[in-house]
Amino acid sequence: MEIGPYIKLHRIKQEMTQAELAEGIVSFAYLSKIENQKTEASSNVISLLCTRLGIQLNNETDETIRDKCQQWYEMLFEVNDKEKIINTYKELNSLMYEHHSDSLIMFEIHKIRYFLILGEFEEALTQINRLADMSGTFDSLHLFYWYKFKGNYNTAKNEFNQAMRMYKIAEEKLNQLELSEEKIADLLYTIAVTHSKLHNTLEAIEYSDKAIDIFRKQYNFIRCAQCHIVLGISYRRIRMYDKSIKNHNLAKHLGELSKNRQIIQLTNQNLGYLHSTKGDRKQAIHYYVEVLNDPEVELNARLTAVTSLIKEYYSIYDFDKTREMIDKGIELLDSMKNKESFKIHYYVINSYNYAIRQDNEKFETLVINEFIPYLQKHKDFANLVDYAKMLGRHFERLNKYKDSVKYYKLANVTYEELINL
Amino acid sequence: MKKLIATVSLGTLLVAGFLFSQEPAELASDLEPSVFSISHDSSLF
Numbered sequence A: 001m002e003i004g005p006y007i008k009l010h011r012i013k014q015e016m017t018q019a020e021l022a023e024g025i026v027s028f029a030y031l032s033k034i035e036n037q038k039t040e041a042s043s044n045v046i047s048l049l050c051t052r053l054g055i056q057l058n059n060e061t062d063e064t065i066r067d068k069c070q071q072w073y074e075m076l077f078e079v080n081d082k083e084k085i086i087n088t089y090k091e092l093n094s095l096m097y098e099h100h101s102d103s104l105i106m107f108e109i110h111k112i113r114y115f116l117i118l119g120e121f122e123e124a125l126t127q128i129n130r131l132a133d134m135s136g137t138f139d140s141l142h143l144f145y146w147y148k149f150k151g152n153y154n155t156a157k158n159e160f161n162q163a164m165r166m167y168k169i170a171e172e173k174l175n176q177l178e179l180s181e182e183k184i185a186d187l188l189y190t191i192a193v194t195h196s197k198l199h200n201t202l203e204a205i206e207y208s209d210k211a212i213d214i215f216r217k218q219y220n221f222i223r224c225a226q227c228h229i230v231l232g233i234s235y236r237r238i239r240m241y242d243k244s245i246k247n248h249n250l251a252k253h254l255g256e257l258s259k260n261r262q263i264i265q266l267t268n269q270n271l272g273y274l275h276s277t278k279g280d281r282k283q284a285i286h287y288y289v290e291v292l293n294d295p296e297v298e299l300n301a302r303l304t305a306v307t308s309l310i311k312e313y314y315s316i317y318d319f320d321k322t323r324e325m326i327d328k329g330i331e332l333l334d335s336m337k338n339k340e341s342f343k344i345h346y347y348v349i350n351s352y353n354y355a356i357r358q359d360n361e362k363f364e365t366l367v368i369n370e371f372i373p374y375l376q377k378h379k380d381f382a383n384l385v386d387y388a389k390m391l392g393r394h395f396e397r398l399n400k401y402k403d404s405v406k407y408y409k410l411a412n413v414t415y416e417e418l419i420n421l
Numbered sequence B: 001m002k003k004l005i006a007t008v009s010l011g012t013l014l015v016a017g018f019l020f021s022q023e024p025a026e027l028a029s030d031l032e033p034s035v036f037s038i039s040h041d042s043s044l045f
Helices: A003-013 A018-022 A028-035 A043-053 A059-075 A082-098 A104-117 A121-132 A140-156 A160-176 A181-197 A201-217 A221-237 A241-257 A261-277 A281-292 A299-315 A319-334 A339-356 A360-377 A381-397 A401-420 B002-022
Strands: none
Touching (some): A003 A018, A003 A043, A003 A104, A059 A082, A104 A140, A160 A181, A261 A299, A281 A299, A339 A381, A360 A381
């Protein structure tokens, strides 16, 4: 990395103004020129500025930092021990503060991904904003990761359209770079998942197939399994059920080979949903219960299983079981740290909770004022149809026909949007 | 008025029935795998 942007980055990190850093060394206008690579300063000036920033200039250490960074970046893409990632991060962070390293910009960009996998979304956003000013000095490789991780941030915030825009820009950079197949496959897989989230079924299949070809060659069983799950979801959406089940079973098999409970239960969840859509509620419940009863499964998957079971039991009028699942759902929600990411589950569980208790006022307030606007904002047409219909039925039962028609209409219009996707 | 509401309701139900028979169900979200790595805790690993 050039010394000018490097000095600028350190100065910003230490919250110093140009005047503070330049004082007694150069004029702040000259410092601005150095930072923006408009002039080449003497080594004496650079040395003085670095000393004020507390940075050492040493090439040997830079090699060590580069290797360590590489190891850390790889940790962010594999199944890894969280503690190890955090400790390596702390070590690198202090090394970066003390030495001039070419790896600094790349390290700063990877921090976005680091904060995201730790679930620290605010930190990730702060990091994005901090780097935004510098992005004009990024090279193609920097830009590839910059857009990819910004997309990751949008994914984490459920902003899938924006995420797709970012991933597509990252994909365009691939032509200018010589990245390893593994890194290309990771982006293709990420795009496949995002297409699936956006219900772009054919594109999800196309990108999953491309990614799986590479992961298969590398014996990356977990990523292969994840691609098969995306394929399973996609084929179900176009009602190719046999192909969907085949892909889910392949994913499950790979999950068993890798002893990965998350993969196995993710497959069960989607198989449950497949049977639910086919109207085989007994089989659907069987798969959902498997997910729910696995203590190792991550919270999001358990919550999804609970909300799915609430809907299944409610639809077959098994209200005792519905209540049991609602209680379980509330209990799970209470134990969550990142409540905002699980808002949808909160709305589903509470909508059914108020519906089953026939607490009409709370039901209407929640669904009309909060849940439906939330679904509209997130363009979640699938759930919007469901809950608009639920409201329609609710008002119909209360003989409030005008309101009833309003929500049946909303369900219809939304359904049309959904099938036109 | 009642007649109008009944007609609209019936029409709506018929259209919904037709649509739902075209595409059996897309009434909730599927659960896609994460774009991040996988681990055994509740974060996004």
